[in-house]
Amino acid sequence: xxxxxxxxxxxxxxxxxxxxxxxxxxxxxxxxxxxxxxxxxxxxxxxxxxxxxxxxxxxxxxxxxxxxxxxxxxxxxxxxxxxxxxxxxxxxxxxxxxxxxxxxxxxxxxxxxxxxxxxxxxxxxxxxxxxxxxxxxxxxxxxxxxxxxxxxxxxxxxxxxxxxxxxxxxxxxx
Amino acid sequence: xxxxxxxxxxxxxxxxxxxxxxxxxxxxxxxxxxxxxxxxxxxxxxxxxxxxxxxxxxxxxxxxxxxxxxxxxxxxxxxxxxxxxxxxxxxxxxxxxxxxxxxxxxxxxxxxxxxxxxxxxxxxxxxxxxxxxxxxxxxxxxxxxxxxxxxxxxxxxxxxxxxxxxxxxxxxxxxxxxxxxxxxxxxxxxxxxxxxxxxxxxxxxxxxxxxxxxxxxxxxxxxxxxxxxxxxxxxxxxxxxxxxxxxxxxxxxxxxxxxxxxxxxxxxxxxxxxxxxxxxxxxxxxxxxxxxxxxxxxxxxxxxxxxxxxxxxxxxxxxxxxxxxxxxxxxxxxxxxxxxxxxxxxxxxxxxxxxxxxxxxxxxxxxxxxxxxxxxxxxxxxxxxxxxxxxxxxxxxxxxxxxxxxxxxxxxxxxxxxxxxxxxxxxxxxxxxxxxxxxxxxxxxxxxxxxxxxxxxxxxxxxxxxxxxxxxxxxxxxxxxxxxxxxxxxxx
Numbered sequence: 001x002x003x004x005x006x007x008x009x010x011x012x013x014x015x016x017x018x019x020x021x022x023x024x025x026x027x028x029x030x031x032x033x034x035x036x037x038x039x040x041x042x043x044x045x046x047x048x049x050x051x052x053x054x055x056x057x058x059x060x061x062x063x064x065x066x067x068x069x070x071x072x073x074x075x076x077x078x079x080x081x082x083x084x085x086x087x088x089x090x091x092x093x094x095x096x097x098x099x100x101x102x103x104x105x106x107x108x109x110x111x112x113x114x115x116x117x118x119x120x121x122x123x124x125x126x127x128x129x130x131x132x133x134x135x136x137x138x139x140x141x142x143x144x145x146x147x148x149x150x151x152x153x154x155x156x157x158x159x160x161x162x163x164x165x166x167x168x169x170x171x172x173x174x
Numbered sequence: 175x176x177x178x179x180x181x182x183x184x185x186x187x188x189x190x191x192x193x194x195x196x197x198x199x200x201x202x203x204x205x206x207x208x209x210x211x212x213x214x215x216x217x218x219x220x221x222x223x224x225x226x227x228x229x230x231x232x233x234x235x236x237x238x239x240x241x242x243x244x245x246x247x248x249x250x251x252x253x254x255x256x257x258x259x260x261x262x263x264x265x266x267x268x269x270x271x272x273x274x275x276x277x278x279x280x281x282x283x284x285x286x287x288x289x290x291x292x293x294x295x296x297x298x299x300x301x302x303x304x305x306x307x308x309x310x311x312x313x314x315x316x317x318x319x320x321x322x323x324x325x326x327x328x329x330x331x332x333x334x335x336x337x338x339x340x341x342x343x344x345x346x347x348x349x350x351x352x353x354x355x356x357x358x359x360x361x362x363x364x365x366x367x368x369x370x371x372x373x374x375x376x377x378x379x380x381x382x383x384x385x386x387x388x389x390x391x392x393x394x395x396x397x398x399x400x401x402x403x404x405x406x407x408x409x410x411x412x413x414x415x416x417x418x419x420x421x422x423x424x425x426x427x428x429x430x431x432x433x434x435x436x437x438x439x440x441x442x443x444x445x446x447x448x449x450x451x452x453x454x455x456x457x458x459x460x461x462x463x464x465x466x467x468x469x470x471x472x473x474x475x476x477x478x479x480x481x482x483x484x485x486x487x488x489x490x491x492x493x494x495x496x497x498x499x500x501x502x503x504x505x506x507x508x509x510x511x512x513x514x515x516x517x518x519x520x521x522x523x524x525x526x527x528x529x530x531x532x533x534x535x536x537x538x539x540x541x542x543x544x545x546x547x548x549x550x551x552x553x554x555x556x557x558x559x560x561x562x563x564x565x566x567x568x569x570x571x572x573x574x575x576x577x578x579x580x581x582x583x584x585x586x587x588x589x590x591x592x593x594x595x596x597x598x599x600x601x602x603x604x605x606x607x608x609x610x611x612x613x614x615x616x617x618x619x620x621x622x623x624x625x626x627x628x629x630x631x632x633x634x635x636x637x638x639x640x641x642x643x644x645x646x647x648x649x650x651x652x653x654x655x656x657x658x659x660x661x662x663x664x665x666x
Contacts, residue, residue, distance in 0.1 A: 039596040041226050041253040096439055103432050110425050111374040147627060148385045150428040151279035154452035155255030171255055173279045174386050
């Protein structure tokens with residue numbers, strides 16, 4: 001998968017089709033960001049990567065929502081009314097920062113129906129991750145076709161920070 | 175993802191076979207193990223569990239401070255996160271730890287079995303209508319909420335008193351509580367320890383099933399293998415209609431676990447604890463962090479018992495409305511309700527000495543034998559009903575706890591069939607197959623929110639639960655009482 005412009009969510013493919021990246025990448029960033037779902041006996045694993053930690057964190061978020069919704073997030077313009085969400089999480093190290101970042105998005109989705117459409121990071125390195133999210137509220141009639149994620153685990157968690165590439169692996173309990 | 179060296183490990187070289195259904199994982203297998211592992215499996219199940227990370231996880235659990243006896247694996251174990259699913263570990267409360275990963279996100283996920291006075295012939299003509307009614311009355315799938323409106327007093331009642339709260343507001347009878355593990359209510363619960371976020375995420379999901387492997391199943395008793403126990407459990411004989419409910423504490427419990435995991439990451443540093451997998455993060459049972467987790471976990475467990483009680487009320491109501499069953503509260507009896515993701519403070523004999531232990535059951539249920547003091551009067555002479563769902567296409571089992579469980583597994587048994595295929599593999603192998611149609615051909619009606627989740631939960635994705643219960647019986651942990659077959663299934 002290395003260097004592919006588009007993540008490929010294998011087991012979701014029949015519903016979702018090819019999966020574009022989030023946020024809309026700059027041309028230089030495009031070949032190096034994406035995500036992929038991984039097999040795990042009882043749960044769902046996710047690999048995500050990007051040229052920077054922030055890009056990889058955004059891809060991990062995108063993959064998590066693809067699992068939960070059973071489909072790709074829309075690339076259509078965000079409909080009005082838009083919802084803005086400022087998120088700030090702490091983490092003493094990269095694994096904790098990643099788990100807290102994803103767990104925060106999971107909370108806002110499951111408690112308040114927030115679906116992100118765009119993410120911009122202000123900071124993304126231990127001990128803090130600060131981001132502004134633009135998105136929308138899930139409509140009451142909207143049926144999600146995916147799996148409810150129960151939690152973000154530390155099991156086999158990896159955040160590998162390279163000079164121009166960050167690789168993430170995370171397993172969700174579903 | 176099977177790229178860890180240990181997944182290609184030849185486990186038969188590492189494990190010491192004790193007898194046809196017991197394997198020991200030697201204490202020197204991995205640095206840091208404090209006790210050996212004990213795995214219950216026959217040859218076929220061993221072959222299945224040796225292909226993923228489950229046995230490595232048995233070794234990891236053996237490193238928990240204060241663990242006594244063995245790190246135990248039930249015959250249905252499969253690769254989980256932190257603990258293997260099907261893992262049991264007891265730690266001394268005096269100097270051992272409690273690990274939220276040993277309970278899991280779905281705190282007090284469990285199974286409840288209801289026995290009805292109806293037989294298959296009375297239900298079959300209206301089965302489809304009945305399943306449709308259940309599908310409407312018991313919301314299933316992702317993000318579903320119930321119509322219940324809860325006051326702050328209700329919330330406190332649910333978290334403090336669990337199923338007893340539900341019965342008090344009319345969602346059942348006191349007799350239901352008699353045959354619910356811990357009477358459906360852990361007194362150690364402290365609602366104040368359940369965060370506002372956990373309440374926001376899950377409180378309104380009371381009365382819902384959720385997605386994944388959760389289900390509501392209408393089943394028929396196919397065979398009785400232990401007449402006396404079956405009679406005590408209210409199982410009359412082949413043809414009787416029963417109902418299984420499998421769900422837990424929904425988003426509320428998930429959030430309690432997620433928050434506790436964060437707290438434990440820091441507690442480990444404070445108490446200088448090291449574990450091989452951060453998902454096993456833990457703190458001493460008696461520490462402020464350990465006690466805060468146990469108080470919140472107990473409140474989430476109570477939520478789960480209230481949830482299964484609320485769903486019981488919906489099921490009884492559907493029997494009355496669709497099938498005309500009068501007085502369903504009395505006519506439909508709870509056989510039992512077991513928790514299979516929980517940590518319990520219990521007293522057990524350790525090397526001849528009675529000790530207070532924190533028993534983690536991650537995908538494992540209690541299986542108390544005849545005569546155990548915690549059993550309801552109704553089952554004191556017979557033993558505890560052990561509810562072991564299989565998969566939605568084949569069969570499930572009702573077993574009864576045996577003395578071997580107290581001697582070897584802290585009174586525990588397995589909780590299901592265990593997965594054989596990953597979710598992705600199940601979907602790939604079933605591409606193009608209409609699971610609902612396939613089940614219909616076998617005489618099973620299924621209503622589900624989404625077809626992909628259905629493929630992940632198909633028979634093919636699970637081990638044969640019949641082999642699993644046969645290992646339990648041969649090992650003396652539990653004895654088979656009855657076989658149940660599915661007729662109608664509601665899935666998320």
